[in-house]
Amino acid sequence: MHEHQLPRQRVDRQRMGLRQQHERIRARPVQPGFAGDRVLYPVVQRKRERAQQIVQPLPFHGCAPSICVRHAYNLNHRFDDVSRTSAFYVPMRSAPWSPCMNDSARKTGCLIMATLCWGVAIPFSKMALPALSPAWLIVLQVAASVAVLACLAAAQRVSLAGLGFAPAQVAIVALIGMLEPCGAYYLGFVGMQSTSALHTAVIFALEPLGILAFNIVLFRFRIDRRLLVAGVVALMGVVVITLGDASADGRASLRGDAFVFAGVMVAALYVSLSTQAVTIPSATAMLLIQQVGSLVLALVLLGVDADGSHGLHRLPPWSAVWPALAIGVLQFTLAFLFYFHGARDNPSYWSVVVLNLIPVVGIAASILILGESASPVYFVGGAITIGAALYTHLRERHAAPGPARA
Structure with a gap:
């Protein structure tokens, strides 16, 4: 069996594990980092935070259906440099903004x-x-x-x-x-x-x-x-x-x-x-x-x-x-x-x-x-x-x- 051709039960277990791991990442509290007198707050981009699962159908050698699951994370947190003494320093989360609503x-x-x-x-x-x-x-x-x-x-x-x-x-x-x-x-x-x-x-x-x-x-x-x-x-x-x-x-x-x-x-x-x-x-x-x-x-x-x-x-x-x-x-x-x-x-x-x-x-x-x-x-x-x-x-x-x- 090819390494990319997995049984259906194993694929289901992998997908469930990836979904649980993704939920843990989303529930993780945001902890600011300190650099001298400055505070670094991570600004997480929602679309890049999402764990992307690319599912492609691949046939077995015996012409039976199979699924190849490729998993990749693209978190890419962007850190904004915010000073403690800056007037723009707000130690709380801003209101949620949905880019889909703005696009619609x-x-x-x-x-x-x-x-x-x-x-x-x-x-x-x-x-x-x-x-x-x-x-x-x-x-x-x-x-x-x-x-x-x-x-x-x-x-x-x-x-x-x-x-x-x-x-x-x-x-x-x-x-x-x-x-x-x-x-x-x-x-x-x-x-x-x-x-x-x-x-x-x-x-x-x-x-x-x-x-x-x-x-x-x-x-x-x-x-x-x-x-x-x-x-x-x-x-x-x-x-x-x-x-x-x-x-x-x-x-x-x-x-x-x-x-x-x-x-x-x-x-x-x-x-x-x-x-x-x-x-x-x-x-x-x-x-x-x-x-x-x-x-x-x-x-x-x-x-x-x-x-x-x-x-x-x-x-x-x-x-x-x-x-x-x-x-x-x-x-x-x-x-x-x-x-x-x-x-x-x-x-x-x-x-x-x-x-x-x-x-x-x-x-x-x-x-x-x-x-x-x-x-x-x-x-x-x-x-x-x-x-x-x-x-x-x-x-x-x-x-x-x-x-x-x-």
Whole structure:
């Protein structure tokens, strides 16, 4: 028998002994050391104090299961030099501080900032559309975001060679990036030309339902029937808004709502594919690759749009260009970076609640910035849609659905 291959009973005894030894270390009182007229107090770092057990499965020669336990301590006490006569000398333990709580609050703050960026960008994009075509608007916004992300990648010294990914994997990430922002937002901008920003904000609430639908169709996820009922209820809320809101004065049309809905479904497909495809550890690098792919598609759309209109020789005025550049940095750079940093390894239900507040922020911003008005029927439909979407997302996270096994 190999020296690293231990019987299961012996492994269990070793693990129990290590656990007891670890508990004795944690219960050991802290004794200060003296160096002349100075006192040395050990400041124990919790994460380094923990006895790390690395358990790796190894097979026996006879194909029987076995466990190899490697044990290592990394206490590394750091000693602070505190004088007896110093004003900062406090001979008692300070209040316990949990780095996990601080990290969770920071991630929630990032999600709130992403929500504000995406919600406020809806009415600002609506304001930029009269002076720019949807193709020009998406090109300017994505180009500004790519420029900022390239500067961030250069400052962070991020390179594709250092990430160790094959060109085929990078190409897959770029192809998925064509769906969002370019594909989803281009359809949304086309729809926003003939519909209101209020309708756009509420239809955005259907994205979690679209993600759930694509997970069922593409990856055979099993879900609760109550989620399907919630999806139907959310669609009914959108129908109530589209057909029952008579206060939009003709600005909201069924054609515009259909284009916005198509854009939201493309965004849902992007999220569904991104969770199953290749992921890059660096958020800046992944965003840069995806948005470079979006920029290529946006330039193609601009060329197609130019052939059918006035051509590329008529450039938009600078007074319309700089707001589009600013909006692009807001919703394609800042919002995505905040979202990536906030959603990574964040299992909190509060993150789900915050992201579902994007339509609420968009509605409030549309009323305050654009001065759009809404009838009571609109608020009823919006409450139905947003409530059903929130229930769907919370229920999905609680049930933790997974791919169906054959």
